[in-house]
Amino acid sequence: MAAINRDDVAHLARLAHIEMSAEELDRMAGELAVIVESVKSVSEAAGEDVPATSHPIPLTNVFREDVVGHTFTAEQALSGAPDAYEGRFKVPAILDEG
């Protein structure tokens, strides 16, 4: 497995939508390299024949009755929004028109 480096962290930070300063990228790359190294053994622990477990106690076909349950009013849904306009969330520009 490849070690994690500063460029990887910069790329991951962009994917995760977290702006990072140069100093932060350096520090994070160092810390993550140590963590990734320490979890490496996990990839060698289980053979091909071991099935994956995603949920500890799997339940199947969890459905509810097809009736209207509790819903928020628009006012409640918008109550924590940083910006709203005429009953809707107000979002910054999606595209850069530069």
Add this chain to the structure above:
Amino acid sequence: MTENNELIRSSAATLAGKLAAREVSAVEVTQAHLDRIAAVDGKVHAFLHVNTDEALAVAAEVDAIRAAGGPAAQELHALAGVPIAVKDLIVTVGQPTTAGSKILEGWHSPYDATVVKRLRAAKMPILGKTNLDEFAMGSSTEHSAFGPTHNPWDLDRIPGGSGGGSAAAVAAFEAPLALGTDTGGSIRQPGAVTGTVGVKPTYGGVSRYGAIAMASSLDQIGPVSRTVLDSALLHQVIGGHDPHDSTSLPDPLEDLVAAASIGNVHGMRIGIIKELHGEGYQTGVENRFNESLELLKSAGAEIVEVSCPNFKYALGAYYLIMPSEASSNLAKFDGVRYGLRVLPEDGPMTIERVMGATRAAGFGDEVKRRIILGTYALSAGYYDAYYGSAQKVRTLIQRDFDAAFAKADVLISPTAPTTAFKLGEKLNDPLAMYLNDVATIPANMAGVPGLSLPGGLADEDGLPVGVQLLAPARQDARLYRVGAVLESLLEAQWGGPLLDRAPSLTEPSPGTPSLADPALNDTVASHGGSH
């Protein structure tokens, strides 16, 4: 003052009895705890928000119903009027919910978590919201954006994490009960280092609806208290099926209070997990653990040794699965629907850049570390090696538990490898911090229930040690049965509860004048901290 002291030191079960007998009013009980919070929380910092008015109003309602008598009084829940604190990861109408993060500072949920609805239905006054590591990510509560909580046993030490606020509130007699959440040990490890009881129920045994998700396949809400019986009482209030949580088990809740009252372990097989003690565990932790084994043996339990060879991969697998799920769960904090929005300093004002600036300013270091690690583990080319392998390890851990539970009814280990360490000691070493959860993580990986109870004080530092009990999935009742027996054996040896030996937090230090004036007392409390 002495009366108040007696009220705040009473167990929830004792308070419930006194309330039912009308020896004391719910308003008196609630006020006594609010007074204690005012007196000591300046030093402890267990609470992020104190819910004075609503708590007193609920208490007054309980008192009015009891005074009126009749069927309404008969139907009151046994814990009606017994106050409780709620970890600030669980959403509540009428109080802010921050998850310990700047990104949610000042946010009010438009709905109640199911567990909160159940507290309200039982008419338990909610005292306030307790401190935690940001989004429950940490083992010391030092990753809270609003400052650390201090361990009531030694204010210079950590109260454990992430639920250090709930554990410290209960240990400092600010609340008889609290709610916590446990993803890798966040209820049990704080219980261990504060000398209190904490239970992580079977995965799906308590609804997670309204708990802000960190790692959805690991998270579990559970009780925090000073006695095993009190945890059983609270578990009984919050447990059971909830259609709002698709992972909620449909099984009916067992009678956990009855289990805590059985009072014997004769003939039960209790398994020591070979891999979860010995090397890497502090001597005092190991000594107290061995004493608990002797006590259980003397009470007629059969002690057997079991081996769980794949537990050595549990920590590594956990630090792949948990960040992967967290990175996905925390993607919703986008600066649009709720919480903080930060605008970039210059350049185009696009949603992408607003999101980047918001998340940079709103999340702390540990949260960023885990999001980046999770994004890495899930990325193309690494998914199979990391996330896929970790999920296979999960299967191996479940198989280890299955084999162990074929030989033992309950498993036992120390809850944490050490007692409480100093604030700041491990803050700059993430890996050292992660090791605190080495004994608690396997339960979350397999979904089995676990309970931590006080096992005594370590000789070398005089700080609390935790003993962990683990049971098969859906067998939470066994934890309460064995836990209550061990607790009574230990307390008989100590001559009372372990917390009787904790510092009072209100006694003036030698040489200072008497603080008879409560106003003066408050001033001192709010400037305290040096202990």
